[in-house]
Amino acid sequence: MESEEDWLVESLRLYQDFYAFDLSGATRVLEWIDDKGVFVAGYEGLKKNEILHLILPLRLYVNENQGLFPERDFKVRHGGFSDRPVFDLKHVPSTRLLVTSGLPGCYLQVWQVAEDNDVIKAVSTVPVHEKEGTLWPRVAIFSSVAPRVLHGVRLSSLEIVDLESLKTAYTSGVSDNEELSSLQVLDADTFAFCCPSGRLGLVDTRQKWAPLESCSPNLGSGGQRWCAEVGDKGQGLGSSIASLGSNGQLRLLDPRNLCHPMSSVQCPVSIPSPNPELLRVTWAPALDNCLAISGFDGTIQVYDATSWGGIGSQVEPLFIHRGHVFIDGNGIDTTPLVTTHTWHPCKPRTLLSATSNASLHVWDWVDPRASR
Template sequence: MDTSSDEADDWFIESLNTYKDLHVFQLEHPTKVIEWTGDKSICVAGYTEARSEILELLLPLKLYAGDNQGLCAERDFKVQHGGFSEEPVECLIHIPETRFVVTSGGSSPALQIWDIGGDDSDVIKRTGVINPKSPSAKCGKIASGLTENPTALHGSYTNDVQLTELATGRVLYTVGNESSDLESMSGLHWCFGLRSSSSDPSLCTIARLSSSGQMVLSDLRDLQNSFCQTQLNVQHISAKNEFLNVSWASVLDSCLSVSGFDGTVQVYNTRNWSTEAQTPQPVFSHRGHDMSYEAKCSGSRPVVTTHAWHPSRPNTLLSAATDGSVHVWDWVDKSTYT
């Protein structure tokens, strides 16, 4: 008896009630980055080749057709703009209200600035380079700076963090040399997600996730003191911990999601978390990549490489996995129903 097939069948039946929409696509190469560049477009890039494609893709029209999906001729992603990076792309961010993305990856610690183009061109062009404060720094994480002019916040450790203006390359902010990243020294791999307040940009919450499943929530203005620490119940498939990802929901208050441990994306509501919270349960778990046909046939389960919340649709996410699959899904929050 094929128990894995039965499990997949059970999940499919269950999904009819747990998703409003679920669409499955396949990329030619797996991606480690998904970044929204608009309500209907995303940017992806390869991470396994020395020379990697960077693509801006238009989402299929059927995702926005509602009950008239059968009338849509376009049922796959459409390439809007494309280019090549000489380094694998392991991190990519889009600068809001611009047509720029910033990437990092490979052996170089430098960040690459790209113009992803407009209506007059379909080519994504590199327009600049940002060098880190420390020339020996490893490839770091990137976030968009909360300033009037386009900026990037980047660094490998706390004492390497700097805020750089894209147009001029001018360093606007650095962390003092006396600062240290104690959690980086604990032997664990960490990733972080930033949630900013639309009413007050200075009010930011940082979620830090470790490779052991430890979650730490703190105020950006006081990173030394957390207001919540909890342990997530996670299953490890990837020993390298290279795909860890924690992301705050764009619209839903207090919701965040984690991935990179296995073939799932877990969604949590942090509203009732406290310093005493122990192994909180997710309000939703996307198991679609784990249940994919390709995973069952190859005998190996995929690991989710990245995921991203839609900028304006509350419950819509994209997720990608090591098998090249990309899922667009709108989950049902049953905790809101009586």
């Protein structure tokens, strides 16, 4: 196995930039507010959890070739405390509002980031009518003149609520009790859902519930669980859906034909995900056809999906971030698990990643193909 010393030497070639930080508590959320600010929030039980608005190190958001920078750390811009674990946090675009979800899952909490001081304070709650002891509502935001929050524990409890009036604007109106693993707003009228079974659907809120769905609702048989993300329409592949299973299977689907994946590949993960709730697949917003996966161990794997095709093939990552293994875990068996990662909204190869031991990395990876 590669030693920490070897990796540290190799990292000089692997990264354009690399920063490692320690948070006060582990986080499962990394939510951008612009290209230089990010929200994190703790998820520990039986304690107050911090919600922080952090500003990235100066070097990461100024123009190139500006010389040396004295500030090489995050700055805390705003902060607050949640009385419960935060499993999901969404910023409402063009506002100073945040929406959080966690356990107990009987409500969502709405927060406001102060303009004239450094406080993040709770301002209201959104009731969740379906009470689930161990499940929490998945959340997504419709941004418009009157922003709305989409939330649900199961397909049957999906609803859209106006954040100003707190009135319900849409409900699924079905008795389907399948659990949700993720929700994603696509535009002003449509959203996507994914279930742990691998079931996918696209919903048009202007119509009665009739989602465009995948044809294989039993993909999760045998204990495998799934998450998914729809790629931005600017992707080279067009608007594609990446669906990741807890054993490392990764499927790419065309939203117009969810019954027949364009490709289904096997990623070289060390073990099945020890906590499928932490599975994450993300499309790069500023790099065509690239995506990243995490939630299996202490690494994040980056792939170029340009040439993928067919069913059942093995693929190799374009890049693997092992910094959490060698810096946070010192390369030993107790390596922390990656809890989440996110791409920078406009710097093509910059990602943030966090782990279960409260570390936070910012890294700009070098494309290995550039040196060939």
